[in-house]
Structure formats: structure tokens, C-alpha cells
Amino acid sequence: MEKSPGTPRPTAKDIAADIRREIANGDLGPGDQLRAARDLAKEYGVTLVKVQNAYRELSEEGLVFSQQGRGTFVVDPSQPVDDGQRGGSAFVALATEMSAMHETIRQLAARLERLEKIVSPEGSPPAQ
DSSP, rough: OOOTTTTOOOHHHHHHHHHHHHHHHHHOTTTBBBHHHHHHHHHHTOOHHHHHHHHHHHTTSSEEEEEEETEEEEOTTTTTOGGGGGTTTEEEEEHHHHHHHHHHHHHHHHHHHHHHHHSSSSSSOOOO
């Protein structure tokens, strides 16, 4: 993505948004490796740190994961998440919220069971 000298250089958020679009459009699919950060930095005309920050942002959102010495890859939702992919704050927040939802559902099921026992005639199972 060559930029003309007069245009402002993209931020890490801009780079992350471009990669997010590529994932959403299907240009990058589950398991695909992202370009090397150095190559992307050269293409955008930005520092390596900006691209690394973009990759970190996407990792925190749970969209990509990095493997030391191998590269950065698009998360495959059909594969189990390993410990290397669990570090993102977005993943932690989602896991916490899902755990809370699971507990709420469990509590609601217990309440429903108690209510069904109260309103059903003795000896007959509750109507479904």
C-alpha cells in the first residue's frame, strides 16, 4: 500500500482495520499466516513497532495469534484455543462473560424446576 509523500502515514489502528477487513472479506482465512511485520511496515511506510502494535491489537481481539519464530496467524474458530492464544484481553473478557452467562442459565434452570414442582399437580409430571 504505497502512500504518496503528502498523505499521512497510517496508525496501528488503521493497519489493524485493514487486516480486520481482509479477514471479514475472506481474503485471509482461518489458519492463514499474516505477512511478516517487516514487509508490512515497508509496504505501509511505517515503523516496525506500528505493525507489531496492530498485530497485538488483533491478538487482543482474538482474531490472530503469534507463534515465536513462525509468525502471526488468523485464528481458526473450529480449533481448540491453546494457552498461547488465551492472552488477549478480549478473549479473557469474553470467557468471563460466557462463564457468567452459564451460571445465570444454571440458576434459571433450577428456578424453573422449582416452579414446575409448585404448579404441577402432585404425582403428575409437568406438561411440556
